[in-house]
Amino acid sequence: MGCSFLGPAQETRTILEYDKVPLTKVLLDLEEIYKVRFSYKADLLEDKVVSLKTHEVNLQEILRVLENDTKVSIESIDDRYFIVSEAKVIFCGYLRDESDNSPIVGASIFDSNNTRGAVSDDNGFFKLEKVPGNATITISFLGYQTLEMDGKDGNQEDCPIYLMIPEFEELQEVVVREYLAKGVSKSNDGAITTNPQQQEILSGLAEPDVLQSAQLLPGIESPSETATGLYIRGGSPDQNLILWDGIKMYSSDHFFGTLSAFNPYIVKEMKVYRSGAQPEYGDRISGVLDIKLEDELPTKLKGAIGFNLTHADAQLKVPISEKVGLIVSTRRALTDVFDSPTFNRFSDKVFQNTRVRRNQEFFEPEFTNSTEEFYFFDLALKTLAQISDKDKLTLSTLLTRNKLDYSFSDVDFADNSSDLLDVENFGVNAKWEHKINNVSSLNFQSYFSSYQLGYNGVDENTAFVETVTKDNAIEEFGASMRHQWNIGKNWSLSNGYQMFNNKVDFALRVNDFTEGESASNNSHSLFQNAVFKTSKGQVQLGLRSTYYSIIKSFLVEPRAYAEQKVASNFSLKASAERRVQSISQILELATFAFGLENQVWALANGDDIPLLTSTQFTGGFLWNLGGWNLDVDAYYKNTQGLTSFTRGFQTTTLDFSEGKSKTMGVDVFLKKKWKRYSTWLGYTISDTNFEFEQLNNGNDFPGNNDIAHSLTWSHFYQWKNLQFSLGWKYRTGIPFTEATGTVTDGESTVIEYGELNAGRLPDYHRLDASLSYEFKLAKAKDVRGRLGFSLLNLYGRQNILRKDFDLFQVTDSEGNQNIILEENTRLSLGTTPNLVLRIIF
Incomplete structure (x- = not known):
């Protein structure tokens, strides 16, 4: 190397000459000549060599030559320090x-x-x-x-x-x-x-939840304030x-x-x-x-781990070979390891009006012994195999479990109770996708789904012993074939066959009394769907034809959907459909004292559990201009086959009654975005009415979860890697049936009710906020982190979610036993924080 100096350090002009010299040696020379320092990872520069011959050049000119020749990036932090990294x-x-x-x-x-x-x-x-x-x-x-x-x-x-x-x-x-x-x-x-x-982050969610995200859409409500209790345009979960x-x-x-x-x-x-x-x-x-x-074959090992105040989770994407990969994820509750403010708020809401909380409120803690163990768990696996350019195999498996084990004893009153609840869902699906050519493909699937609910409860005191057990099991096997044919740019046609076999069992035992049912159903369906698409819209016409063995009937379900652009920023849309359902949940009262999971799945039998059918029509428009989006849908739904067992009404009679419902409503969605900030408004006006010939003198009455007005107003702002969301939810209260008093006939006392669902709970509203920040971990390659925080119900509103009534026997100061009518209210979540930390690698 030869060099000459013509001025101050940074402007020194130097003559350099190298022949296959390691880049690290060149940087050391530059540090000595120009009094600077370079920071870099040794393995990045390990194989890089320099061959060059320059005339009089300064430092910046030399660095640009090195960047071009060695494919690195050299960035200055200040006048003296530089970072050498992989070229951008x-x-x-x-x-x-x-x-x-x-x-x-x-x-x-x-x-x-x-x-x-x-x-x-x-x-x-x-x-x-x-x-x-x-x-x-x-x-x-x-x-x-x-x-x-x-x-x-x-x-x-x-x-x-x-x-x-x-x-x-x-x-x-x-x-x-x-x-x-x-x-x-x-x-x-x-x-x-x-x-x-x-x-992007949504209000009230420190991290994504697929079902809770859906509740933000107009027309989807959760009156019980749960993730899964979704009422969609008048339908039940x-x-x-x-x-x-x-x-x-x-x-x-x-x-x-x-x-x-x-x-x-x-x-x-x-x-x-x-x-x-x-x-x-x-x-x-x-x-x-x-x-x-996800259905992409992993090409390199990736993963993530995360923690929040209710559970921990982990995921891995593993390339097994060039054509085979594995995706694994699991979550496990931390509720049996430590108590967090989030879990405590959730527990307060979940267990209110159940035996768990009643025992805590009625008995003195120093004279009782109790244990409460609860956890949940899920495991998901997906194996992918790209066996050829035209063939792909996948195998998906999911296992979920929730288990509660509660026991209580009181020494003075000799009260003992225990509740063991175990709910498990297991499913597996095998799928083969075959590409016939560039316009045609086949899809074959076969799946198995198993649902098991088991409950065992004992309530014992000096006067009586009551043992209650409940079992509900579903085993379902299904297979399907689907052919897709894209006919040019405008037409596509899909058709296929589906087969399902359901076996449903439920059994209720209260001491020596037993009630239950075991049934199975085979259904065979053919479906077709034709789509005609142009640059201005599309029309879909479909048909589903199904044979149900349990009722020995063949039913047809037509489907239609159309959307047409009538101006550059304005489209009209409409749909019509008929749908059928053979399995639904019915209410059981055997576990009323326990207070949780008091519904069981049952198959339609054409008698006391009829087949459910619905007819629905929608019409609306979509408008967008200058960052504004407006989406409006009006809808009408008629549902047949409801029963007093499936809906569960608070009346003095438990006799079977069959009825129907009608829902009419309008969903409105309006959004505006300005660069980093966006705001949207969702509003629904709807009316759901039930009509049962043997209830309410045959007159129609409001549906159990009828919500006349619902409004969501949400805001989002992003600054660099920081996201913030704030959302306000308001809706009118759901109906309830008011108790007017009690009636005693001999030794039996029952509640006397007024008109069905004539009362309304107070209006519901709450404010939620969320915050998330993404960051890189220093000195870690391909590793980043994410912090999330959410706060539900910021101003601590005590919303009433449900109101019902019950009879209790009490003893007065003179030893007389009296029956009193008690009002029970279920309250919403209080102010509930949550914190999330995720590491992605």
């Missing part, structure tokens, strides 16, 4: 459809290292700047297979064309890209699609079809509805249909929530 490039390109070379508009492109991203424009063009070479670039768009590429493949001089391969489903156009928030979109078949892993990677779910909650049983961090997307469901969705008459797991 501009990653750009044009996205095209493989089948017709048309540009793909609105695809998401993001860099895994710093989570910044881009969206492809009208020409399919995108550009990411300052991309590290070790980053993974992910390109995704609804209806296409996701692309993953190394950042080092970026090209600053040439932006190549990337071909995206269609996934052979009915390709739906996204009409609103950020519906509630980023990661939530609406397509022109009426479905709302949520991607939990790309979703058991009337919703919930699919987890093709497995039909019968238990979708943890902690008695407080949390959903689905880990959001392995979910690719959840589609929510409030109406207009396609004909492949059957055996439920209300909403559809189709949850699909």
Whole structure:
């Protein structure tokens, strides 16, 4: 090396000459010449050598030469210190459809290292700047297979064309890209699609929850303030079809509805249909929530661990070979390890008006012994095998469990009680996807779903001993075949066959009294769906035809959906459908004293449990302009086959009665976005009425969970890696039946009730907030963290969720026993904090 000095350190002009000298040696020379310091990882520069010959150059000119020759990035912190890292490039390109070379508009492109991203424009063009070479670039768009590429493949001089391969489903156009928030979109078949892993933070959620996110949509309510108690446009929770990677779910909650049983961090997307469901969705008459797991073959080991104030979770994506990969996730409650303020608030809400809390309130703690053990757990596995360019196999498995073990004893009164509740759901689904050619594909699935609920309760004192047991079991096997044919740009046709076998058992035993039923049903369905799509809209016509062995009947369910753009920013939409359901939940009173899980699943039998049917029509419009989005839906639903057993009314009679319901309503959604800030308003006006010939003198009356008005106002703001959300929820109170007194006939005393559901609870409202911050972990490659915080019910409003009445026997000061009427109210959550920490690697 030769050198000469012509001025001060930074402006010194030097003559350099190197021949295959390690870059580390060159940097040491520069440190000595220019009195600077370089910071770098030794393994990054291990194989890099320098060969150059310069004339008189200063430090900045030398560094630019080294960057170009060795593909590193050298950035100055100040005048003396520099950081040497892997070279950052501009990653750009044009996205095209493989089948017709048309540009793909609105695809998401993001860099895994710093989570910044881009969206492809009208020409399919995108550009990411300052991309590290070790980053993974992910390109995704609804209806296409996701692309993953190394950042080092970026090209600053040439932006190549990337071909995206269609996934052979009915390709739906996204009409609103950020519906509630980023990661939530609406397509022109009426479905709302949520991607939990790309979703911005929502009010009240420190981390994503797929079922709680759905409650923010107009027309979806949870009167019980639970994650899983979803009432969709007048339908009840058991009337919703919930699919987890093709497995039909019968238990979708943890902690008695407080949390959903689905880990959001392995979910690719959840589609929510409030109406207009396609004909492949059957055996439920209300909403559809189709949850699909990630389906990309892992190319390198990735994972995450997380903790919040109720549970811990972990996920791994493992490449077993070039064609086989594994995705694993698990969650486990921390409730039996330590008490947190979050768990305590949840417990206060869940166990109020149950034997657990009544014992605590009635008896003196120093004279009692009690144990309360509760935990929940879920485990999900998915194996993927890309056996050829045209064939893909997947095997998905889910196990969820909730267990409560409670015991109580009081020495003075010789009162003893115990309650053991165990709820388990297991499912497995095998799927084979076969690509016939560029326009046609086949999909074969076979699944098994098992639901087991077991309860054993004992209540003992000096006067009596009562033993109650309850068992409810479902074993369901299903198989399906689906063929998809895309006929040019405008037409697509799907058709298939589904078979389900249900075996449902329930048994109730109170001392020597036993009641139960065991039934099975085979159903065979053919479905067809034709879609005609143009640049201005689409029309779907579908038909589902099903034979039910349990009632020996063949039923037809037509489906139709249409959306048409009548102006550049204004579209009209409408749907009509008929739906059928053969299995539903009925109310049982044997576990009333326990106070939890007092419903059981039962099959329709054409007698006291009829088949449920519904007819629904919707019409509305979608308008967007200048960052404003307005979505309006009006709907009408008529449901037949309701019974007093399935709805559960507070009356003096428990006799069987069959009825129907009618729901009319309008859902309104309005959103505006300004750069980092967005706000949206959701409003629903609806009216649900029941009509039972043998109840209320045959007159109609408000439905049990009729909510006349519901309003949600939410705000979102992002500053760099910090996200903040604030949301206010208001709704009118649900109906209840007022007790007017008691009637005694001999030794029996019963409650006398007024007009069915004539009373209304007070209006409900609360304010929720959430905060999240993403950060990189120092000196850790491809490792980042996330902190989340949420606060539910900021101003501590005590909302009444339910009101009912009961009779209690009390002894006065003179030893006389009296029967008194007592009002029971179930209150909402108090102010509830939650804190989340996640490490992603």
